Structure formats: C-alpha cells, structure tokens
C-alpha cells in the first residue's frame with residue numbers, strides 16, 4: 051500500500067478505530083463530486099478493493115461507495131443535493147470497470163445519473179418502471195412501463211461465420227434461481243457470455259425504509275437464504291456501530307460459530323453438486339448426507355435447520371449447554387474425518403479431475419482487476435479473508451489459516467472449499483472449547499440523533515457488507531446490504547468464454563453465486 | 571476406485587422409511603408417479619435449499635414416485651417459490667401454460683403464499699395466488715423437507731384443497 055498518498059488525502063475528521071467486533075470501519079463524507087472521485091481513485095490506487103456502490107433516496111439523497119483495504123473498510127458518502135437540484139454523480143468507470151452494473155442500478159432505481167458512464171442500458175430494474183421506483187417516498191404507487199415485456203434487452207452481438215446464440219433462462223432446468231444467460235457460440239465453444247439479471251429484484255432497499263431495527267433484521271436475514279447468518283451479522287454490526295454498542299464476548303463467539311456452520315453447510319452442498327455436475331453422483335449423495343446431518347444438528351441445538359433469525363442486533367438467540375457442546379464436538383471430529391476421506395476420493399478420481407482441471411480458469415491478474423474476493427478470489431491467488439486478515443475477537447485469538455490456490459480453475463475452487471471446511475472445523479472446535487458464558491440479546495441503547503454504521507463479515511461466498519442509517523428512536527431511514535455475488539457475476543462472464551457450453555453448469559456451480567443477493 | 575466402493579458399502583442405505591400419509595385415493599390422481607416443475611419467482615433461495623434437500627439420500631423423494639423435471643411439458647405439479655417479482659410474472663405464467671392439464675400448483679413458503687417478508691414492495695406481486703390459480707399452499711420460511719414432502723404427496727391426488 052502506498053503510505054505517502056493514502057492517509058494524507060483522506061478527509062479530515064475521521065480516524066480508524068480498532069474494534070472488538072470486527073475490522074475497523076469508517077464512513078468518510080465527501081463534500082464535492084470532485085472530492086469523491088479523487089478519493090475513490092486514491093483508495094483504488096492504494097490497493098483498495100471496490101466492494102460496492104449504492105444509493106439512498108430523498109430526503110437525504112446520497113451515493114455510497116465501499117473500498118476494503120488491509121487497514122479496514124472505507125465507505126465514501128457523497129450527498130447529492132446541489133442548489134440546482136441536479137442529481138448526478140461522477141462515474142468511477144474510467145478507472146474501475148466493476149462499477150458499471152452498480153451505477154446502472156443506482157440510475158435505474160433512484161434516477162441519479164452517473165456522469166461519464168457509457169453503458170446506458172437499464173440493469174436491475176429491466177426497464178419495468180417508468181419512473182425510478184426509489185425516487186418516490188415509501189408507499190407511493192410506481193407506474194409500470196407499458197408492455198415492458200416486449201422490449202428486447204440489447205445484448206452485445208457477435209458476428210462471424212458459424213456464430214450462433216443460445217439464450218438460457220430466466221427459468222432454468224433445475225431447482226435454481228432465475229436469471230438469463232446469452233451465449234454466443236461457435237460449434238461447442240463459447241465465444242461470449244452475457245448475463246441479464248434482475249429477475250429476483252424485490253425492492254429490498256425500499257423495504258428497509260421506515261422499518262424498526264428488529265423487522266429490518268428479519269429482512270436482512272432474507273437477502274440471500276444461503277448466507278442468512280452472514281447477512282444478519284453484517285446488519286447487526288452496522289446497527290451496533292451506529293448505536294455505539296459492542297456485543298459481549300459470548301455473543302461474538304456464538305455468531306462466529308453460526309457463521310462457520312453456515313460456511314461448512316454451503317461448502318458441503320457445493321462440493322456434492324460439483325461432483326454431480328462432473329458426473330459423479332456418489333459425491334452428491336455423500337456430501338448431501340453430511341450436509342443433512344449438519345442441518346439436523348442445527349435443528350436440535352438451534353431450533354432451525356437454516357440459521358434464520360438467530361443473529362439479532364445486540365445479541366444472538368441461541369445458547370448451548372454442555373451436552374450440546376459435547377455433541378457438536380463429536381460432530382466436528384466425525385465431519386473432519388469424513389471430509390478428508392471424500393477429498394481423497396475426489397483427488398484420486400481421474401474422470402472428476404479431468405473435468406475440474408483447466409476448466410473455467412480465472413487468471414489471478416484478472417481476478418485482481420475485477421476485485422474478486424471470497425472462494426472465487428482465493429482460488430485465483432487473491433489473499434483476502436476477513437477472518438484471517440484482521441477480524442476482531444474471536445478471530446484474533448484463533449486465526450484461521452488462509453486457504454489459497456493459484457490455478458483459478460474449477461479444481462482450485464473445489465480445493466479451496468475442502469481446505470476451508472477443515473479450517474472452519476478447527477475454528478469451530480476452538481470456539482466450542484472456549485465458549486464464554488453465553489449471553490443472549492441485550493437491549494440496544496437508544497439513539498437521540500441520526501446515526502450511521504457499517505458492518506462486514508466473511509460469508510461463505512465472500513465479504514458481506516451492510517450499511518444502515520437510523521433515525522432517532524431506532525427507525526431505519528435507509529439501509530443496504532451488499533452480498534459478494536454482485537462483484538462476482540462479472541467474473542463468471544470473463545471465465546466462461548473459451549470453454550465448452552457443456553462445461554457452463556460446472557463452472558457456474560463452482561462460483562455458486564446468489565441471484566437474490568445480487569438483485570436485492 | 572475401491573475406496574469409493576468401500577465408502578458406498580459402509581454408508582449403506584440411508585433413505586428413511588416413511589409410510590405414505592395418503593392412501594392411493596379413489597378419486598382421479600397421478601397414480602404413483604408425479605413429475606414436478608419448480609419455478610423460483612424471486613425467492614431468497616432459502617426455499618430452494620430445502621427443496622434440494624428432498625433429493626438427498628435421507629428423503630430420496632424419487633422413492634415416493636415424485637421427481638423434478640426440466641420441462642413444463644413433462645410436469646404434473648408446478649411448485650412456485652418466492653413472492654413473484656414483477657420481472658418473473660411472465661416467465662411464471664408461461665411456464666404454467668406449458669404444463670398440460672390435469673395439473674396442480676403448490677405455493678411453497680411464506681413468500682409464495684402471500685409475499686411474506688417482501689409483501690407490498692413495489693417490485694413484488696404478493697405471492698403466487700395473485701398471479702396464477704393455486705391449489706395448495708405451504709407456509710413456512712422456509713418449510714422443512716418433511717413438510718414439503720407431505721405437501722407434494724398430497725398433490726398426487728387431484729382432490730382440490732382450497733383452490734382460489
């Protein structure tokens with residue numbers, strides 16, 4: 051990191067305070083669009099990873115842009131009220147290609163114009179509404195575009211001898227979320243892939259407005275069901291930062307434990323599905339069995355199979371007694387041995403490795419440029435893991451080893467999942483053995499003034515980020531949750547060309563991105 | 571290879587024996603075989619996770635005679651999850667049109683029943699019954715695989731339970 055430029059440029063009046071409950075997180079207000087652009091450019095040039103861009107509407111229109119540095123999380127906030135009532139902001143696309151879809155989404159939903167963004171196509175709203183839906187106050191009826199369904203989305207065309215297009219979706223053949231893929235192929239080979247998403251857009255940012263904290267937490271838990279714990283912790287952290295509240299050690303331990311259980315369950319599911327997509331049904335049955343065992347234990351000890359609504363701002367709704375801890379430690383031991391055994395079988399299986407290796411390669415350099423994090427990033431040599439880097443307690447006490455691979459192919463993403471399951475099991479064991487006296491949710495303090503906070507955790511897919519702005523009395527004025535899928539979908543587009551059409555399901559599964567978390 | 575075979579042998583048979591809660595009905599039905607088409611109309615993917623669980627060795631839904639199919643043309647039952655977003659309205663109705671009669675529709679999860687937590691957002695239509703005729707509803711967020719299995723078995727019969 052470039053120490054000469056970075057700290058000096060950062061706006062006055064802010065400092066990074068180390069936190070007990072996670073990495074340092076700072077909101078940096080920007081006065082002018084020029085400052086905002088410059089600050090973002092410097093953060094990006096100092097090795098900051100762009101994590102997301104979102105907006106809040108009237109009465110406090112603003113643009114927020116997040117960067118993750120090794121030092122902590124920075125969110126630049128640019129208020130959008132110029133005397134002329136102009137609602138524009140400078141596009142960062144000139145140095146940050148990844149902002150494209152984020153800025154288009156802001157234009158779609160809020161009507162704020164990113165100046166300098168070349169792509170004028172709608173993204174998240176699919177052009178369904180004739181006015182930006184979040185530009186009006188909650189409860190207003192939003193007029194729909196007449197016959198919007200007849201409008202064709204202008205996919206980038208590819209011409210040439212033998213090129214043809216394959217449209218896929220939005221409804222897919224299996225039990226999966228909806229989204230559209232447009233392949234341009236020659237013979238069996240993909241020349242270009244373009245995604246069209248937004249089918250699961252539910253207006254989550256709009257639904258957050260005017261909710262109280264606890265119903266906001268229920269909504270946050272449903273941003274993407276597979277990441278419910280991660281989204282809930284990020285949201286809780288954001289509320290807690292806004293209210294200047296630090297949860298007790300017992301709460302932080304239990305949250306960390308729940309997060310690892312979510313990670314393990316998802317990785318088990320993915321490993322099974324990856325085996326199956328490469329023709330080994332055995333993998334699906336075996337990993338499906340292990341995942342089901344884990345979910346049933348969740349039900350026994352936490353009351354639910356998927357860990358919805360257990361993490362609440364201020365605490366956790368779970369306790370573990372000695373018998374439960376013993377049982378979970380037993381499970382931990384068995385799971386570790388079983389997964390090691392299955393890993394050996396996967397490694398030795400020639401047919402499987404043949405499909406996995408050199409398929410869907412994301413080169414480390416490309417991963418860096420796209421800012422890919424999480425499992426996908428780590429499989430392409432991007433050494434970012436909030437737990438290993440600078441997580442607060444309990445990660446500081448039991449830092450998990452960073453799983454890293456360099457090949458960037460499906461095999462590498464499979465390997466990362468195997469490594470992370472084992473590492474998660476080690477961490478979970480340490481947490482169980484050192485679990486402080488449990489303490490359940492504590493009452494949150496009141497906020498007499500408007501308050502703002504950030505939260506970020508390493509979910510099973512990558513970094514999940516949350517931002518909330520609270521009115522006095524704990525009413526949510528605006529909130530946003532950024533799930534890592536939004537950053538990783540463009541990486542999938544880059545990876546697929548050059549591969550066979552038939553390998554797409556396998557590559558797609560090795561990414562396992564959320565549509566709901568992207569579309570919000 | 572032998573390691574794999576040993577593992578299969580040691581794991582044994584895990585599918586849980588369950589009695590069918592409905593005896594084969596005297597009324598017309600789908601007999602002993604039911605083909606299911608699932609459409610995610612904007613769920614959070616929680617309901618999908620539990621639908622997928624039905625295919626694991628413990629539940630092995632196919633041993634009940636029900637299986638998921640890729641084309642609506644092959645389907646008897648449509649399972650809808652999610653609150654039905656505006657963007658999914660048309661794909662959902664088109665999928666239903668593709669399913670030959672007789673057919674049944676199951677709204678699965680709180681979202682599909684009435685919009686659930688996403689109810690009254692500008693972007694959702696407050697559940698499947700607002701968009702297509704629904705025969706069965708299964709609330710829950712998400713419902714458990716056992717509950718889903720029971721609801722699916724119910725759909726083997728053509729008897730109507732609360733069609734809109």
Ligand code: SF4
Nearest residue numbers: 613614616679681711
């Ligand atoms: S019912 Fe619950 S689990 Fe199912 S899609 Fe809706 S929010 Fe997700």
